[in-house]
Amino acid sequence: xxxxxxPEITEYPVIPLxxxxxxxxxxxxxxxxxxQEALGFPGGLVDNWKEVAIDKMGELLTKYRxxxxxxxxxVKCGACTDKCHYYLGTSDPKNMPVARQDLLRKVYRRYFTVxxxxxxxxxxxxxxxxxxxxxxxxxxxxxxxxxxxxxxxPYGIDTAEITMAGREILAxxxxxxxxxxxxxxxxxVIGNNLGLPEPALKDTLEGLEEEVKEDTGIDVRFxxxxxxxxxxxxxxxxxxxxxxxxDGLIGYAKVFHQAGISWTLSSYxxxxxNFGIFIGDYDNxxxxxxxxxxxxxxxxxxxxxxxxxxxxxRVAYSFWNTLIGPFxxxxxxxxxxxxICEFTYDLIKRGALTLDKSANDHRVVTFHDxxxxxxxxxxxxxxxxxxxxxxxxxxxxxxxxxxxxxxxIGEGTFCCGGGGGLLTxxxxxxxxxxALPRMQALKHVVQEHGVTHMAAICAICKSQFxxxxxxYGFTMDQIIAVHQLVGDALVMGPKQ
Amino acid sequence: xxxxxxxxxxxxxxxxxxxxxxxxxxxxQYARTPAPLKIPTTPAxxxxxxxxLRIGGEVVLFTSxxxxxxxxxxxxxxxxxxxxxxxxxxLRYFTQPVWWWVALIQPFxxxxxxxxxxxxxxxxxxxxxxxxxxYISSPSDHLMLALLVAIAGSGLLMxxxxxxxxxxxxxxxxxxxxxxxxPLPPDPMLIIHLSLVLALMIVFPFSxxxxxxxxxxxxxxxxxxxxxxxRHVTPWATDASPTSxx
Ligand code: SF4
Ligand code: SF4
Numbered sequence: 001x002x003x004x005x006x007p008e009i010t011e012y013p014v015i016p017l018x019x020x021x022x023x024x025x026x027x028x029x030x031x032x033x034x035x036q037e038a039l040g041f042p043g044g045l046v047d048n049w050k051e052v053a054i055d056k057m058g059e060l061l062t063k064y065r066x067x068x069x070x071x072x073x074x075v076k077c078g079a080c081t082d083k084c085h086y087y088l089g090t091s092d093p094k095n096m097p098v099a100r101q102d103l104l105r106k107v108y109r110r111y112f113t114v115x116x117x118x119x120x121x122x123x124x125x126x127x128x129x130x131x132x133x134x135x136x137x138x139x140x141x142x143x144x145x146x147x148x149x150x151x152x153x154p155y156g157i158d159t160a161e162i163t164m165a166g167r168e169i170l171a172x173x174x175x176x177x178x179x180x181x182x183x184x185x186x187x188x189v190i191g192n193n194l195g196l197p198e199p200a201l202k203d204t205l206e207g208l209e210e211e212v213k214e215d216t217g218i219d220v221r222f223x224x225x226x227x228x229x230x231x232x233x234x235x236x237x238x239x240x241x242x243x244x245x246x247d248g249l250i251g252y253a254k255v256f257h258q259a260g261i262s263w264t265l266s267s268y269x270x271x272x273x274n275f276g277i278f279i280g281d282y283d284n285x286x287x288x289x290x291x292x293x294x295x296x297x298x299x300x301x302x303x304x305x306x307x308x309x310x311x312x313x314r315v316a317y318s319f320w321n322t323l324i325g326p327f328x329x330x331x332x333x334x335x336x337x338x339x340i341c342e343f344t345y346d347l348i349k350r351g352a353l354t355l356d357k358s359a360n361d362h363r364v365v366t367f368h369d370x371x372x373x374x375x376x377x378x379x380x381x382x383x384x385x386x387x388x389x390x391x392x393x394x395x396x397x398x399x400x401x402x403x404x405x406x407x408x409i410g411e412g413t414f415c416c417g418g419g420g421g422l423l424t425x426x427x428x429x430x431x432x433x434x435a436l437p438r439m440q441a442l443k444h445v446v447q448e449h450g451v452t453h454m455a456a457i458c459a460i461c462k463s464q465f466x467x468x469x470x471x472y473g474f475t476m477d478q479i480i481a482v483h484q485l486v487g488d489a490l491v492m493g494p495k496q
Numbered sequence: 497x498x499x500x501x502x503x504x505x506x507x508x509x510x511x512x513x514x515x516x517x518x519x520x521x522x523x524x525q526y527a528r529t530p531a532p533l534k535i536p537t538t539p540a541x542x543x544x545x546x547x548x549l550r551i552g553g554e555v556v557l558f559t560s561x562x563x564x565x566x567x568x569x570x571x572x573x574x575x576x577x578x579x580x581x582x583x584x585x586x587l588r589y590f591t592q593p594v595w596w597w598v599a600l601i602q603p604f605x606x607x608x609x610x611x612x613x614x615x616x617x618x619x620x621x622x623x624x625x626x627x628x629x630x631y632i633s634s635p636s637d638h639l640m641l642a643l644l645v646a647i648a649g650s651g652l653l654m655x656x657x658x659x660x661x662x663x664x665x666x667x668x669x670x671x672x673x674x675x676x677x678x679p680l681p682p683d684p685m686l687i688i689h690l691s692l693v694l695a696l697m698i699v700f701p702f703s704x705x706x707x708x709x710x711x712x713x714x715x716x717x718x719x720x721x722x723x724x725x726x727r728h729v730t731p732w733a734t735d736a737s738p739t740s741x742x
Binding site for chain 2: 015017018061062063064065066067068069070072073074075076077078079080081082083093096098099102113114115119121122123124146147150151152153154155156157158161283317318319321322325326335336337374375376377378381383384386387411412
């Protein structure tokens with residue numbers, strides 16, 4: 001399968017001893033010139049990369065308050081050192097959040113601070129050399145921007161912000177990452193991450209209508225580009241065909257059907273994920289997001305609902321209003337945007353859905369909080385609603401639910417290991433190793449409570465787990481969409 | 497008035513000036529740099545009041561640190577709390593008459609030096625004993641601890657062994673404040689203690705001690721979680737062209 005060893009799941013979680021440099025070799029493929037250029041970056045490493053990089057760093061320092069504050073404030077207390085799943089899974093010290101920040105901080109100190117200019121050795125400042133740039137390329141692509149470290153830092157230092165800056169500088173000198181940049185250019189050209197053109201999308205949706213009809217005998221629609229629909233659904237393109245994602249999409253469609261609310265997908269903006277956030281580039285993130293505003297206006301919808309996708313929800317919840325708002329053309333009675341879980345939960349609370357929990361009796365379910373939902377966004381109107389609402393939905397549709405250990409869920413949740421633009425085969429080793437803490441917690445509830453399935457609300461989590469679960473002795477179908485559980489329990493037909 | 501007194505008087509003004517201007521300009525830099533996107537770490541408060549409580553909890557109780565590592569929290573908190581008591585106790589050298597509450601904490605402040613040393617010792621031990629913390633420590637991290645230990649140590653020695661001319665010291669300090677310079681008692685331990693404190697004031701704006709203002713400007717902690725309710729805009733970001741790159 002692969003030329004690395006899957007870490008062993010021990011009885012208790014352990015903090016590994018440092019093994020310097022063990023993950024230095026792990027690097028993603030470089031972006032091809034045409035994808036770099038489509039995003040406004042140079043095609044390959046520019047000659048004066050050093051100046052360009054320092055200039056870019058200077059520019060970012062004046063654009064994002066997080067950077068100077070985070071780079072200055074770290075006291076090297078070490079509280080974050082054992083909080084990153086990539087460090088726990090690989091033992092490479094540069095995967096400790098503070099050390100990952102230091103890769104950039106050392107250079108910041110050298111060029112932008114008095115202490116680093118005059119006493120570089122004392123404060124650990126270094127010149128920007130090719131070796132440093134190489135380290136950036138390796139280790140800023142071993143961070144899933146999951147923000148777990150930020151929860152535990154006494155100053156809230158968010159390594160994800162540093163990683164984004166690091167990647168943006170790399171892209172600006174011509175060292176972009178293939179996976180993310182290629183996808184963003186596909187979104188610009190075709191409308192979604194997969195490069196799925198409109199006719200193919202239409203076909204797929206028709207296929208799904210037939211499938212549901214066969215299953216339930218009911219005409220559940222999967223509408224595309226329907227002007228005047230009430231709801232525009234923005235969902236990750238994985239939902240259109242891959243397992244287990246597609247069962248989630250079927251779940252949403254059934255919920256819309258039962259609620260009697262008209263909805264549509266858009267072929268122009270058929271993708272929720274916004275990989276702009278992964279490369280830290282504001283312009284690209286805005287440009288990717290803008291398609292959604294345009295689609296909503298064009299279709300004349302009243303509400304925008306976002307499907308099960310972690311980073312997409314973070315961008316939608318936290319950034320859309322800033323990037324592409326104001327949403328004054330939508331119905332002000334609903335939050336803009338709204339998460340599909342908020343929507344379904346609201347229907348459940350109002351008793352608008354008939355649910356047969358026993359349909360899920362063959363499953364014992366646990367819930368994986370996806371990091372960007374857990375630590376970067378919210379649902380409902382109270383802090384922490386994003387932890388409560390999905391669990392309440394699961395409990396409303398399943399009889400058997402068990403949470404994993406308290407310090408591995410909620411705000412302290414462990415990343416699946418594949419977020420932040422790492423969901424690519426060239427980074428398989430870091431993905432598998434980074435999944436270790438989550439696998440450990442999962443194994444615990446499997447043994448203690450006989451858990452059979454882990455539900456999630458993020459396309460990346462679902463894809464990542466399908467791939468890495470087998471490495472740890474689980475089966476790939478143990479990961480499941482929350483809305484598959486809903487769809488399975490939903491009693492279709494006229495309300496009883 | 498000897499050379500020593502004049503030298504230390506000038507050094508005091510220099511250090512105070514550097515501290516105020518240095519930290520002040522950092523605060524201005526932080527305040528002026530926009531935070532273009534909402535990035536509070538959740539679960540984040542949805543009101544301004546909630547944010548004040550959140551930051552207050554971080555300042556007074558070190559809540560996030562408590563969540564992450566009980567040992568660092570214990571040593572860190574004891575060190576900082578002792579330092580606060582000690583600083584407040586030292587106000588008696590700067591006020592005439594001494595405020596009643598400064599007099600009240602005076603006896604506790606004296607013992608706080610032991611707390612400070614205890615906390616610092618714990619933090620320093622971690623830098624040697626825990627391989628992860630050893631890896632991330634640079635010489636300046638050790639130096640900073642050494643400086644603080646030396647300040648606490650020299651202070652303690654003065655309190656218990658090498659008593660200094662407190663009345664003379666207070667006259668010197670008040671003289672600095674009222675621009676009516678008085679001689680500095682020439683006790684070696686006092687001179688050492690004073691020099692170390694001045695050094696700390698001077699390095700403050702150039703070192704990781706910037707975590708003090710940084711704490712208040714950290715966007716992950718000080719932002720209100722209300723991006724759907726309230727549009728958050730920043731000039732450079734609003735002007736950013738969404739079609740650039742084409
Ligand atoms: S953001 Fe997540 S992946 Fe990145 S350093 Fe922090 S904990 Fe690790
Ligand atoms: S927890 Fe924060 S202050 Fe402490 S070492 Fe990590 S980043 Fe630095």
